[in-house]
Amino acid sequence: MSIAIKTTELSRSFTGGGEKEAGGLFQALSDVNIEIPEGMIYGLLGPNGAGKTTLIKILSTLLLPTSGEAFVNGYNVDNQYDKIRPIINMVSGGENCGYGILTVAENLWMFAQFYGIPTKTAMERIKTLLEIMNLTDKADVKINKLSTGMRQKMNFIRGFVTEPKILFLDEPTLGLDVNAARETRKFVMDWVKNAVEPKTVILTTHYMKEADEMCHKLAIIDSGKILAIDTPANLKKQEAGGASYNITVGYKEFDANSLRAIPGVASFAHSVSDEDAIIEMIFNLEAGGALAKIIEKLSSEGLSILNIHKKEFSLEDAFIKLVGRRLNGGEAGANEHR
Amino acid sequence: MSTDELIKNLRGIWARAYVRIIGVNREPSWLIFELFFPLLPICAFAFVYKSMNAPSDYLGFVILGGAMTAIWMNVLWGMAAQFFWERESGNLTLYMLCPMPTMAVLIGMAIGSGFSTFFRVIITFMIGKFIFGITLHIASYWWLFVTFMLTIAAVFSLGMMMASFFLLYGRDAWNILTVFMEPVFFLSGFYFPVKTLGYPLGAIASLIPITLGLDAMRQLAFKLGPATAFLPVGVEITILIILTIIYLIGAKYLLNKLEYLGRREGRLTLRWQ
Amino acid sequence: MAITATLKRLYKIVKSSAWLGWQLESNWADPLIFAIITIIRPLAQLFIIIFMFRFALGPGASPDFFNFFFIGNVIYLYVYNVLFGISQVIFEDREHYEVIKYIYISPVNWYLYFIGRGFARLIVATVSCIVSIIAGALFLPLKFNMTAAAFPAFAFSFILGLISIFFMGIIMCALTLVMARHGNMMSESISGIFFISCGVIFPISSLPLWLQGVSTAIPISGWLEISRRLILNAPTTIDSVWHGVSTADLIYRLGFSTAVLCVFSVIFFHFMSMLARSKGIIDRTTSY
Numbered sequence: 044m045s046i047a048i049k050t051t052e053l054s055r056s057f058t059g060g061g062e063k064e065a066g067g068l069f070q071a072l073s074d075v076n077i078e079i080p081e082g083m084i085y086g087l088l089g090p091n092g093a094g095k096t097t098l099i100k101i102l103s104t105l106l107l108p109t110s111g112e113a114f115v116n117g118y119n120v121d122n123q124y125d126k127i128r129p130i131i132n133m134v135s136g137g138e139n140c141g142y143g144i145l146t147v148a149e150n151l152w153m154f155a156q157f158y159g160i161p162t163k164t165a166m167e168r169i170k171t172l173l174e175i176m177n178l179t180d181k182a183d184v185k186i187n188k189l190s191t192g193m194r195q196k197m198n199f200i201r202g203f204v205t206e207p208k209i210l211f212l213d214e215p216t217l218g219l220d221v222n223a224a225r226e227t228r229k230f231v232m233d234w235v236k237n238a239v240e241p242k243t244v245i246l247t248t249h250y251m252k253e254a255d256e257m258c259h260k261l262a263i264i265d266s267g268k269i270l271a272i273d274t275p276a277n278l279k280k281q282e283a284g285g286a287s288y289n290i291t292v293g294y295k296e297f298d299a300n301s302l303r304a305i306p307g308v309a310s311f312a313h314s315v316s317d318e319d320a321i322i323e324m325i326f327n328l329e330a331g332g333a334l335a336k337i338i339e340k341l342s343s344e345g346l347s348i349l350n351i352h353k354k355e356f357s358l359e360d361a362f363i364k365l366v367g368r369r370l371n372g373g374e375a376g377a378n379e380h381r
Numbered sequence: 382m383s384t385d386e387l388i389k390n391l392r393g394i395w396a397r398a399y400v401r402i403i404g405v406n407r408e409p410s411w412l413i414f415e416l417f418f419p420l421l422p423i424c425a426f427a428f429v430y431k432s433m434n435a436p437s438d439y440l441g442f443v444i445l446g447g448a449m450t451a452i453w454m455n456v457l458w459g460m461a462a463q464f465f466w467e468r469e470s471g472n473l474t475l476y477m478l479c480p481m482p483t484m485a486v487l488i489g490m491a492i493g494s495g496f497s498t499f500f501r502v503i504i505t506f507m508i509g510k511f512i513f514g515i516t517l518h519i520a521s522y523w524w525l526f527v528t529f530m531l532t533i534a535a536v537f538s539l540g541m542m543m544a545s546f547f548l549l550y551g552r553d554a555w556n557i558l559t560v561f562m563e564p565v566f567f568l569s570g571f572y573f574p575v576k577t578l579g580y581p582l583g584a585i586a587s588l589i590p591i592t593l594g595l596d597a598m599r600q601l602a603f604k605l606g607p608a609t610a611f612l613p614v615g616v617e618i619t620i621l622i623i624l625t626i627i628y629l630i631g632a633k634y635l636l637n638k639l640e641y642l643g644r645r646e647g648r649l650t651l652r653w654q
Numbered sequence: 655m656a657i658t659a660t661l662k663r664l665y666k667i668v669k670s671s672a673w674l675g676w677q678l679e680s681n682w683a684d685p686l687i688f689a690i691i692t693i694i695r696p697l698a699q700l701f702i703i704i705f706m707f708r709f710a711l712g713p714g715a716s717p718d719f720f721n722f723f724f725i726g727n728v729i730y731l732y733v734y735n736v737l738f739g740i741s742q743v744i745f746e747d748r749e750h751y752e753v754i755k756y757i758y759i760s761p762v763n764w765y766l767y768f769i770g771r772g773f774a775r776l777i778v779a780t781v782s783c784i785v786s787i788i789a790g791a792l793f794l795p796l797k798f799n800m801t802a803a804a805f806p807a808f809a810f811s812f813i814l815g816l817i818s819i820f821f822m823g824i825i826m827c828a829l830t831l832v833m834a835r836h837g838n839m840m841s842e843s844i845s846g847i848f849f850i851s852c853g854v855i856f857p858i859s860s861l862p863l864w865l866q867g868v869s870t871a872i873p874i875s876g877w878l879e880i881s882r883r884l885i886l887n888a889p890t891t892i893d894s895v896w897h898g899v900s901t902a903d904l905i906y907r908l909g910f911s912t913a914v915l916c917v918f919s920v921i922f923f924h925f926m927s928m929l930a931r932s933k934g935i936i937d938r939t940t941s942y
């Protein structure tokens with residue numbers, strides 16, 4: 044499998060702008076090393092100002108790095124941008140494009156022309172994409188009459204009309220309603236999965252669910268640094284250690300320490316509810332720890348098990364652990380019961 | 382440039398020009414204003430000459446000059462300030478992103494504007510000619526047409542250069558437009574032959590191609606034209622051609638610079654500086 | 655008690671509206687840009703006309719022409735700046751700053767807001783006026799000799815004139831509310847129409863007869879004629895349409911038409927803003 048994107052020690056600083064650091068330089072990206080194989084959806088996850096957009100701008104030839112190198116499809120973004128541009132496209136959420144006086148179809152046609160796509164091909168693709176995005180009835184409406192979400196959909200289509208080999212999506216579902224966002228996500232996933240030639244998508248998002256659902260691989264980024272790169276499943280696993288179970292038992296005296304001593308249990312906590320005459324127990328297991336031993340022990344103690352619930356670790360847990368805070372504000376663990 | 386690439390670039394040019402041409406037709410009220418707008422000073426200044434009992438050719442000079450202001454207004458609003466609008470609307474980023482050279486986009490813009498301006502100038506002139514009953518004395522239709530086309534080409538080349546220049550060094554489209562309206566109307570002799578300014582000032586004014594184009598056209602279209610000529614028509618046409626080439630090269634150079642600085646500083650893709 | 659409270663509240667609104675207006679208007683208070691607007695533009699305009707006269711009349715022209723157009727042109731600076739300034743308020747707020755919806759829903763009073771912005775324009779016009787007078791004194795055979803006795807009448811007509819253009823500006827704003835981007839083109843055109851028809855740089859008597867009737871009905875025409883007579887200390891000017899009308903009569907007429915404009919503009923603005931709201935186009939922007 045060949046490499047779609049590769050960066051080595053990629054850094055970018057700005058003069059002024061963001062918070063001033065030493066020498067009036069603001070480091071938006073520092074020493075970013077990533078390698079993205081072809082044919083996958085690669086997510087960039089990070090809080091506001093982490094440097095996601097900056098990275099995307101560099102990769103899409105809109106911004107030069109201050110040091111380090113970046114290669115897109117093997118071409119250096121520094122000086123081979125004329126080779127890169129024909130095979131990429133970008134959609135940033137929340138941004139307008141096109142001219143209010145033109146219709147949706149005309150605007151899309153115009154942008155397709157800038158990629159040298161023959162009118163006939165362009166119109167066919169536009170038609171298909173409008174159908175998929177449920178925008179067919181707006182094809183001949185001037186875009187200054189569209190709602191924010193419709194405009195966003197059009198912008199989204201603009202990214203696909205040119206059938207790029209590598210597509211950058213910067214918060215593509217911003218401003219879309221739940222349904223439209225779901226359709227959009229599905230569309231992107233199908234587009235990558237069903238492609239004849241391998242397609243690569245680099246996606247930034249603030250929605251954990253979106254990242255979890257869509258991305259084959261995720262880079263967690265904060266303050267311009269990459270903190271972790273892995274599949275969403277591995278990130279969750281790695282950060283959470285072993286599994287965790289909530290077990291409800293009928294009320295009875297028991298010895299907490301003996302439960303804590305069960306092999307494979309990393310920690311144990313419980314709370315008693317007098318009202319319902321039940322005890323809520325939380326077992327956090329070490330990696331590879333087994334549930335069977337716990338059940339065995341509980342039965343031998345004569346506790347009747349009413350309910351067992353496996354607690355799923357979310358990407359958010361992993362994120363909090365890495366970045367030290369929630370994605371959407373708030374301190375780590377502020378409303379966490381663990 | 383290979384043929385394939387050339388075709389691709391032509392597609393881009395056509396697409397951008399199309400937007401311009403269609404845009405005007407979509408909002409007919411806009412057209413009315415563009416025709417009507419230059420007519421106001423035309424009438425005001427024609428009446429000034431009339432109140433002084435000046436020869437009717439002088440009214441003709443004002444009408445031709447006034448009709449040509451449409452070109453200059455279009456270059457200012459539609460070209461020089463265009464990159465400001467494009468940046469604000471987010472399109473500039475997309476232009477930089479696409480494989481099409483931005484020069485093609487710029488040329489498309491100029492062609493689209495030039496095309497619609499061409500007809501507007503003629504229509505405005507005809508209306509003015511009708512209102513004030515001017516008789517023309519055309520020395521050569523062919524050369525008049527050539528001069529007119531060359532003037533449009535030269536002025537729009539200047540406009541292409543201004544587009545990048547102002548985004549690089551300018552502050553705000555609004556203010557730029559104000560600086561370059563009346564002073565140019567004065568310097569380029571829109572309402573009186575540029576010869577009246579005297580040669581040193583006239584030579585400076587000639588950097589704005591409309592000055593010489595207008596002077597040549599007055600010579601070719603009016604009986605009293607040659608009497609008030611600034612330079613011979615042949616010389617003026619030659620200078621127009623040279624200016625077109627210089628401004629096109631300048632436009633290309635500044636655009637490259639703009640793109641490079643944009644990528645280095647990361648400023649051009651920002652909406653508000 | 656209640657009255658002082660009301661007055662206090664009113665004062666607060668005046669102050670904040672005028673302040674907001676001034677802030678937006680002097681947004682370009684960059685010295686260079688200020689110079690461009692107040693000096694370069696009006697001087698260019700002045701020189702266009704001077705050179706037209708030179709070209710058409712040659713060196714030995716009568717000073718009457720120069721005095722006539724010069725006073726017209728200087729007073730017209732106020733018309734242009736205030737009228738154009740006020741009439742652009744809506745357009746600029748909507749398309750340029752994109753703040754119109756926020757102003758619309760805020761408790762500031764529109765008229766006070768307009769006054770605040772108009773005031774900034776008045777200052778601009780005054781600076782341009784001074785610059786033009788200096789240039790005129792240097793390049794033109796001017797002969798101003800206004801008497802001290804004429805000054806109160808001059809000042810009174812001047813204020814009446816300003817008030818009338820303020821309300822005309824409001825009428826144009828009302829139109830801009832329901833028009834697209836050409837809102838600003840419209841106000842440019844209207845000040846252009848006034849420029850032709852109000853006898854600013856040439857006498858109304860050179861216009862076609864049917865136009866003369868319309869021209870004399872526009873308050874600005876009378877205002878210019880009053881100013882010329884008082885500044886030049888002459889009973890009439892070269893504009894023969896006004897022969898036979900006394901200066902006092904002209905001032906009464908100006909007062910009456912200002913009152914009519916005031917009433918009409920308030921009603922019209924109210925009506926148009928309701929219309930804009932019902933059509934949902936208060937914050938519409940246009941671009942292509």
Ligand SMILES: Nc1ncnc2c1ncn2[C@@H]1O[C@H](COP(=O)(O)OP(=O)(O)OP(=O)(O)O)[C@@H](O)[C@H]1O
Pocket residue numbers: 057058059060061062069070071089090091092093094095096097098646647648651
């Ligand atoms: N042109 C610029 N000039 C100065 N500073 C900039 C510029 N562009 C970005 N920055 C700074 O670089 C940092 C990273 O910005 P970037 O836009 O990449 O963040 P992001 O991860 O995309 O954030 P968000 O989630 O809010 O979109 C920010 O602190 C920002 O202020």
Ligand SMILES: [Mg+2]
Pocket residue numbers: 095096097213
């Ligand atoms: Mg971002």
